[in-house]
Amino acid sequence: MKERLVQLEVLRYNPDTDTEAHFQRYEVMCQEEWVVLDALNKIKADIDPTLNYRWSCHMAVCGSCGMMINGEPKLSCHAFLRSYEGVIRVEPLAHFPVERDLVTAPDDFMEKLKRVKPYVITKQKKPIEEGEYKQTPAQLMKFRQYSMCINCMLCYAACPEYGLTPHFVGPAALTLAHRYNLDSRDEGRKERMEVVATKEGVWECTFVGACSEVCPAHVDPASALQQLKIVGSIDWIVEHLLPGGKP
Amino acid sequence: MAKSNKPVVWFPFAAGGTVIAFCMPVIVVLGFLAALGHVPPGLSYENLHAFAAHGLGKLVLLGVIALSLWSSAHRVRCTCYDFGLRADTLIATVLYIAAIVGSMATALFLFRI
Numbered sequence: 640m641k642e643r644l645v646q647l648e649v650l651r652y653n654p655d656t657d658t659e660a661h662f663q664r665y666e667v668m669c670q671e672e673w674v675v676l677d678a679l680n681k682i683k684a685d686i687d688p689t690l691n692y693r694w695s696c697h698m699a700v701c702g703s704c705g706m707m708i709n710g711e712p713k714l715s716c717h718a719f720l721r722s723y724e725g726v727i728r729v730e731p732l733a734h735f736p737v738e739r740d741l742v743t744a745p746d747d748f749m750e751k752l753k754r755v756k757p758y759v760i761t762k763q764k765k766p767i768e769e770g771e772y773k774q775t776p777a778q779l780m781k782f783r784q785y786s787m788c789i790n791c792m793l794c795y796a797a798c799p800e801y802g803l804t805p806h807f808v809g810p811a812a813l814t815l816a817h818r819y820n821l822d823s824r825d826e827g828r829k830e831r832m833e834v835v836a837t838k839e840g841v842w843e844c845t846f847v848g849a850c851s852e853v854c855p856a857h858v859d860p861a862s863a864l865q866q867l868k869i870v871g872s873i874d875w876i877v878e879h880l881l882p883g884g885k886p
Numbered sequence: 887m888a889k890s891n892k893p894v895v896w897f898p899f900a901a902g903g904t905v906i907a908f909c910m911p912v913i914v915v916l917g918f919l920a921a922l923g924h925v926p927p928g929l930s931y932e933n934l935h936a937f938a939a940h941g942l943g944k945l946v947l948l949g950v951i952a953l954s955l956w957s958s959a960h961r962v963r964c965t966c967y968d969f970g971l972r973a974d975t976l977i978a979t980v981l982y983i984a985a986i987v988g989s990m991a992t993a994l995f996l997f998r999i
Contacts (some may be wrong), residue, residue, distance in 0.1 A: 845964035
């Protein structure tokens with residue numbers, strides 16, 4: 640098996656001892672087909688056990704190993720070493736407060752996710768005897784793509800708007816709001832639009848599109864947000880321009 | 887948090903974006919062709935003048951130009967915002983006034999044909 644000496648420059652920060660973060664360089668022998676996460680695991684196992692980072696599945700499903708690799712938000716389990724030349728710079732996910740080394744605090748995203756009510760809302764619960772809520776394949780296809788989000792927050796790290804305006808609800812949470820709005824079983828659109836159609840909601844988006852470029856699950860949040868803008872605009876016209884109009 | 891009134895400026899922006907995507911490449915190509923002396927017979931000066939002189943033609947031209955101007959103004963506003971220029975109200979006012987003035991000038995010009 641082919642091996643290669645890889646140099647990684649990792650941002651280190653220990654809140655107990657450091658006043659500010661600094662880069663630490665590691666040289667580690669890696670196999671050709673490894674990803675950045677493998678290199679970090681090798682460093683932690685053989686060179687420096689104090690290095691902190693999050694990971695779980697190693698197969699781009701859990702969404703916990705997101706970090707900036709050479710300045711780009713990536714899942715480290717999905718970033719192949721062979722795609723990089725020279726020193727690979729590894730930093731914590733941008734736009735989130737750093738807790739320790741490559742570990743960031745996702746609290747802001749979690750709070751925003753809650754606000755958009757990302758679950759099916761029904762006005763009246765069906766008794767269990769009446770059976771399941773059925774859905775045709777066509778109804779499923781309407782939102783399926785938007786349900787593939789793994790909450791990895793790469794889109795927040797890529798979004799310049801979120802970086803400049805932290806109160807922006809942001810790509811993933813808004814996309815999930817759209818996913819439930821589009822669900823044929825759902826009746827919660829009106830509640831969600833109270834959050835989505837505000838300035839902090841979808842109207843803070845300027846359609847840069849970086850969210851869709853970095854999304855490892857091909858969710859295309861930018862398209863969801865554009866569709867939400869159309870929905871929000873039609874609601875606005877109904878509310879303001881039609882007599883007695885309610886969305 | 888109240889719902890935003892952004893649709894007022896966003897809807898014409900979206901319409902203008904669609905117009906630009908469809909019309910501008912054609913206009914640019916035809917413009918270059920005309921500049922190089924290859925004017926298709928249907929697009930001769932007389933024909934285009936007749937088009938602009940007709941009421942419906944005026945409406946189409948005004949629609950395309952006004953929406954394109956608005957869309958461009960809004961896009962530049964968003965770009966300024968993305969670059970961190972946060973004097974958004976001032977930037978938006980200047981750009982939107984420019985688009986409105988441009989549209990009014992177009993309307994006046996078309997009216998005179």
